[in-house]
Amino acid sequence: MKKKDIEILRVTHLHGPNIWTYRPCIEAWVDIGALEDFPSDLIPGLYERLTALLPSLIEHRCGVGERGGFLQRLREGTYAAHILEHVTLELQNLAGMRTGFGKARETSVRGVYKVAFRTREEQVGRAALAAARDLLMALIEERFFDLPATLVTLRDLVDRRCLGPSTAHIVDAATVRQIPAIRLTDGNLVQLGFGAHQRRIWTAETDQTGAVAESISRDKDLTKSLLSACGVPVPEGRMVTNAEEAWDAAEDIGVPVAVKPYDGNHGRGVSLDLSSKAEIVAAYHLAHRKGGGSVIVEQFVPGNEHRLLVVGDRVVAAAAGEAAWVTGDGTANIIELVDQQINSDPRRGLGEEFPLNTVSPQIAAEIILELERQGLTAYDVLEAGRKALIQRNGNVAFDVTDNVHPEVAAMAVLATRIVGLDVAGIDLVTQDISRPLSQQRGAIIEVNAGPGLLSHLKPASGSPRAVGAAIVDHLFAPHESGRLPIIGVAGSRGTTLIARLVAWLIQIDGKHVGLACSDGLYLDSRQIAPARTPDWESGQRLLINRSVEAAVFENSAHMILSEGLAYDKCEVGVVTDIDGHTALGEFYIDAPDQMFSVLRTQVDVILPSGTAILNAAEPQVVEMASLCDGKVIFYGLDGRLDPIVSHRAVGDRVIFLRDGNVVLAEGAEELTLMTLSSLKANKAAQPESILAAVAAAWALGVSPDLLAAGLTTFELNPRKTHY
Structure with a gap:
């Protein structure tokens, strides 16, 4: 005699168009045993337990064709295989991999169903299916199910196995244009188009991104030399190999200066607006430790840091950074003030879904050094009304695309062409992005190959920019689809x-x-x-x-x-x-x-x-x-x-x-x-x-x-x- 159970008999990943859908999906054969005689309306409390655990199931339209359609079917009575389909889809959604298509159909064997559901990554789909089976059986048998722990596991799998958000955005833009895509590795190397008409991307790098240009962009000193020779404003600076050289360079250039790793990124190890020898020596050691090699001392350019994304011959997005400050209340130390006044912002977090990072004044070396320059430590209590600078130009994530002056955009495009890149992130410092650089001592600081796109896709403020579509349009002319007969x-x-x-x-x-x-x-x-x-x-x-x-x-x-x-x-x-x-x-x-x-x-x-x-x-x-x-x-x-x-x-x-x-x-x-x-x-x-x-x-x-x-x-x- 069969028991009330869900047994997964076979799981098949259908890589391409199939009898269910045009896109890849997973087909699972499941035997629901005695549950064939117990649709959901005959299992006391199942509706209430399932909707309490997964309230977002209300968004599933199901065959009813409207919001709440699946819950209507659940209330009226539907079978375990159908419920399994929807729970699997929702677990994928909650894990950060959006999907929507699913079907469950009977076979000629009583109690055995084929369950098909869309998945963007096979291993995530298989894990979600197994978790959905365990969740559903726990609710049927009125047992506890640890949903938060399950989602942590699935989200980790999504992070490790799925395309990164920047690459996925480009692929989605290609899909809108009916350009096919093939993932070539477990990472972010993707082919757009087929055969002789294909192009390749690796996040924001393309098969038009030359190795020589990329090497030039990594050599900050060479990049600045080339830009300066072609009339692009850059800060004066030079490379140093020890702290004493750093101070000598600062004296030659003229304080204030900036000190940063020769081969750094994301602002790690960068110290700005330094004037004293003690500050510069400390900044040198920080930059050397973070960059693991040579250090650059260069003229400090006043203003806010900006990142302009250049694709082909135009600027398609721009983001600005802003300083982070706290104000004392006479009772809380700086760590507590940061948590109250900065980290409480819902836009801040540790994952890629957050446009702004959390701040750790007791851990981040750059912040510790900044506080020392103000005679403070993270554990000091600020008197009421006193302000303390926590981070200069942190998180370049505030969209300013519509404010970019045409001359600034032209200079960014010129810098990209000088280095030889097709897609570049141009870092520049200026007080007002809506005015020419020449009017305010603005300068281009770096030219970066393979720039990050998240700050333009999910800005902390302002409108998201269709940077993926811009990259696809750069690779394929309007009449091209990347297809072959x-x-x-x-x-x-x-x-x-x-x-x-x-x-x-x-x-x-x-x-x-x-x-x-x-x-x-x-x-x-x-x-x-x-x-x-x-x-x-x-x-x-x-x-x-x-x-x-x-x-x-x-x-x-x-x-x-x-x-x-x-x-x-x-x-x-x-x-x-x-x-x-x-x-x-x-x-x-x-x-x-x-x-x-x-x-x-x-x-x-x-x-x-x-x-x-x-x-x-x-x-x-x-x-x-x-x-x-x-x-x-x-x-x-x-x-x-x-x-x-x-x-x-x-x-x-x-x-x-x-x-x-x-x-x-x-x-x-x-x-x-x-x-x-x-x-x-x-x-x-x-x-x-x-x-x-x-x-x-x-x-x-x-x-x-x-x-x-x-x-x-x-x-x-x-x-x-x-x-």
């Missing part, structure tokens, strides 16, 4: 031959073609992997190859069910038939009609500019025509098939045989391509496959002359074929 072939009849022949026809049209099929993985005429069942990994190998200008994929129903398609969209999709359900019992595919839902995936991903190639002799394949966002070409051995006749009647394209001849037709116009009898007998023996392949190449614009030449020169034996 992709042809997918699905079904069970002659799909390998179709894929190989399509690849050959495209190659003789002058493109470098990648092919993934059962005969192997090919780049033009070179086989780079032996014969194997087509899989997602083989397809990815084609899409990351910079030499590929077009790609052809053979896709089986098994691959769609177990991995998903290797691409998100395609230009041409071929469906030959919906046979083969008897070989898919392991997926609970038990009837021919279910194959329609599997193989329609190939048609669902066709671009609006693309074409579906459908077998006119298969009624259920013909039904897929209505699912295609692009055009349709029907093929068949008999031009009198109803779908072919009706398609021609409205002026659309078809291909068929008449008296042994291959006929291309568009409406009433016809072109006899060639006779099959002119081909070798082993080629002519598979006429349906030949028609499908010719239709696919025709849809891509291959001329009739080349189609005929390709059919004549194609070899059935892959060892002889010249692709």
Whole structure:
């Protein structure tokens, strides 16, 4: 006898478009046991316990289509698998990885369900599923569940496994423009676009960011020298190797000065407005300790620090810093005042979701040194009304993009070009960003490669800036999508031959073609992997190859069910038939009609500019025509098939045989391509496959002359074929 339990039988990560959704998701098979007889309305108190623990479930619309829809279903009575789906999604959301799509469907086995849910990272999705199962069972059995501890674990996993917020923002901007993305590592290296049309980003660095330019930007002394030579205002300064040299440099330059690490970042080890030898010596030791090497002493520039983000030839965002002060009350020490007057700001915190950092005056060496200059320590009590400076120019996170003077923006762009970067963070100090630098002794302090984007995405005040879109627009012209012609072939009849022949026809049209099929993985005429069942990994190998200008994929129903398609969209999709359900019992595919839902995936991903190639002799394949966002070409051995006749009647394209001849037709116009009898007998023996392949190449614009030449020169034996 089954007990009330939820057993996870199998978990599959579907990397690409699948029977559930266009995007990657996880499909879990779960057995809910005796809970099949106990929907939620028959489990006393479950609604109250679940909504108390996860009140944000009210945002789930579910099939009802409105806020609170899932809670309505929960109150009325729904099954454990459906609840598991929503709890899994919400745990991902609470962990900081926003998702929304999910479905739960019965199988032919009582109590066994398929639960599918969107996830942006496989390991996070699997962990959320396991946690959701434990949470739901705890509530059903009226046991305690430690949600805060679970979320800490999931958030840590999100931080370690997911794209960083800056990279994710760029990828999201690419998605808006329908530009596909492939994550190339567990880190933030991402490919935008496919094959020969791809570009790469690594957070805010791109494949246009030169190594020489990046090296120059790291050499602060060289950068300043180049900028100064080209007329960009920079503070006078020099590199020093010991404290005595630091004081000598300060005397030569003239106090006040700034002291900072030669190879520092994020303001660590930087001390400003220094005048006495004691201050400069102490600042030198701090900078040396923080930077681990040489130290720069340079002229102090009065004003606030600003960060301007330059992308290509324009400033797309600007942020300003501000000083942090506390005011004494006669009773609290500086640590307590900082907590009361600075750290209490809800915008401050330790995570990336906070635009401002918390301040630790008893720990941060820069703050300790600043307090010492005022004759204070973090443990001193400030008399009522006295102000103490805690941090100069901390947190450059206050948006001032709309205030930047055109001359300031032009100077930032010039500095970027001088160094040679395509994306740069320009650090400058000025008292008023809305006035030219020359009017106020403003200067550019640093030029940074790979700049952080968070201060522009989540400013402490002001409007967030679409910096990700700016970077994508810099990499891709308005008319570019990063895509290449992709042809997918699905079904069970002659799909390998179709894929190989399509690849050959495209190659003789002058493109470098990648092919993934059962005969192997090919780049033009070179086989780079032996014969194997087509899989997602083989397809990815084609899409990351910079030499590929077009790609052809053979896709089986098994691959769609177990991995998903290797691409998100395609230009041409071929469906030959919906046979083969008897070989898919392991997926609970038990009837021919279910194959329609599997193989329609190939048609669902066709671009609006693309074409579906459908077998006119298969009624259920013909039904897929209505699912295609692009055009349709029907093929068949008999031009009198109803779908072919009706398609021609409205002026659309078809291909068929008449008296042994291959006929291309568009409406009433016809072109006899060639006779099959002119081909070798082993080629002519598979006429349906030949028609499908010719239709696919025709849809891509291959001329009739080349189609005929390709059919004549194609070899059935892959060892002889010249692709």
